Amino acid sequence: MSAGTLYDKVWDLHRVADLPGGGSQLFIGLHLIHEVTSPQAFAALRDLGLSVRHPERTVATVDHIVPTTSQARPFADPLAEEMLATLERNCAEHGIALHGLGSGRQGIVHVIAPELGLTQPGMTVACGDSHTSTHGAFGAIAFGIGTSQVRDVLASQSLAMAKLKVRRIRVEGALQSGVYAKDLVLHIIRRLGVKGGVGYAYEFAGPAIAALSMEERMTLCNMAIEGGARCGYVNPDAVTFAYLKGRPHAPAGEAWDRAVAWWSSLASGPEAVFDDEVVFDAATIAPTVTWGITPGQGIGIDESIPTLEQTEPDERPIAEEAYRYMDLRPGTPIEGVPVDVCFIGSCTNGRLSDLRAAAAIARGRHVAPGIKAFVVPGSEQVAAAAEAEGLDAVFRDAGFEWREPGCSMCLAMNPDRLEGRQISASSSNRNFKGRQGSASGRTLLMSPAMVAAAAVSGHVADVRRFLGPPTDGAPSPTAPAALETAAIRA
């Protein structure tokens, strides 16, 4: 059983009571809400005659259903308009801050809470969205919840929860040029599986993690849930504190020093005990692309779609289903697979550094004929910062559309969606069947820079070929995956 980890310390601090059923009641420090999973929770609250216990610890924005072309009200889609109007009504009635369209602070919930300094180390963060794991990048314990639990948090600022086990994922070495946090997390999920994290919180640690920026850590923790782990986190350090300093909701003055001391005290110490540990070597990881219908079906850009013989026996049925659905033959190199639509954005990869990495590839190049490519900043602040440094012009000149902030084609609850059997290169987080809005649409997950490389190539391409003048006419070779050390200690 884990002890002395950040997870244990934050859990103990927030444990309100032990429940007769066997779980614990956990205090929630920050409750983020949005238009999709909150309306029924407010309705239930009303039915129970309860009020919001801590409206000042509840923050709302609108992201899933907003169009990214014209955001003028009322929306063309009456259902989307009704959802936003309901959120506005609920927030007004209960005194909850809503960062709405045009406020300068609207955006994807997992992008705006960090950039406003709302997400801080040592907090518990809950939101009716599975990618709430993103906030673990700050050393918060953050997890997605369903609507009944949104109701519970609104009513009591707490939840009934069972404690998770803790697995440390140590990543040694350094990521190569052209390999990003997205590749790292796709690689981890490929190795540990989409069910590997069920029952665990993932602590990401080691030199390769310490070297990541906060935005990269958010990408990593964002997809912990795709590996089955309800939350993932990184211990807070100087990188975390530098990011937070000066943000609107961050402590200031003497309170800042007290905050840093408290945050630092929560990190897993050398004496921490983990239920499990896995070790990876960052240097062996190549740009990674999914070829199938789960985020675990990923391969390096220099690999081919695995054959059934190369697939673990119990993974073969889903591999066969993926071959059929994706219409991709086993043994085919992933590089060169043609794409129709290229999407840069989402709570995984819609931040400024993501747009910069993609713009570096797009600059001076042009989207290939017949390809629809578009960039959706993760928030109004990201959009403003990108525009201030001219990234919008870089993308437009290269033939990309530059859109308004929102969840966009990650999940197709808005007008952005695939049509028919279109295949997308996407910087989002899920390649499930039908995920991007067409029941037969297909998704290849990859980093934003890889999406840009696919857009200008017309097919899946190795981004390393686009980075600077190659010294010997070819990208640096990657070590075979077999060299990776993935020792699992029980």
Place this chain on the structure above:
Amino acid sequence: MSTTPFPSGPILGCRGRGVSVPGDDIDTDRIIPARFLKCVSFEGLAEGAFADDRAERADHPDGPHPFDRPEHRNAAILVVNRNFGCGSSREHAPQALMRWGIRAVIGESFAEIFFGNCLALGIPCLTADHESVLALQGAIAADPAAVLQLDLQPPAVTLLTGGEPRVWELQVADGPRRMLLSGEWNGTAQLVAHDAELRATAARLPYLSGFALG
């Protein structure tokens, strides 16, 4: 679509026909595609249950999706394989299943958020080993009209046929099982009642006071 009342009070088990939806890693986008989430109420979600999978199977040589087969109409117990309900946290997924008529799910394993969402609706998710699940799915295929009796104390499912009943042991963690048996699964009132404990917890979290002194 079911006319059985939604779960309430203590859940001791349930009884009804079974329906198998085989396959690993069936995510919540498949259980309820995102377009059905454009709503401010859960009513009417039943028609969205597995909507795209059902459409895909409409003219399939192997026949329609299990949810479209007449012999599974009014089924109450869903039998699935590994990592059922992975992906999005949308409670719309168990809501759609519940409104279709499902009152319990038996599988090899469940994604955590889905499990918690089911628990919050009073729908037990119980696990069994691979062989038992395959045997149960086989028994449902052989006799779709057979009634299953699911019990939580002890956790087991019994296939009631004309002959000797067949019994499979099931697993469910003690906490959720007790919450279902006691009716505490619908625990908002209990959480709210811990007012003093909530205040005490808030008082020891320095960020709630902006890291003010004392």
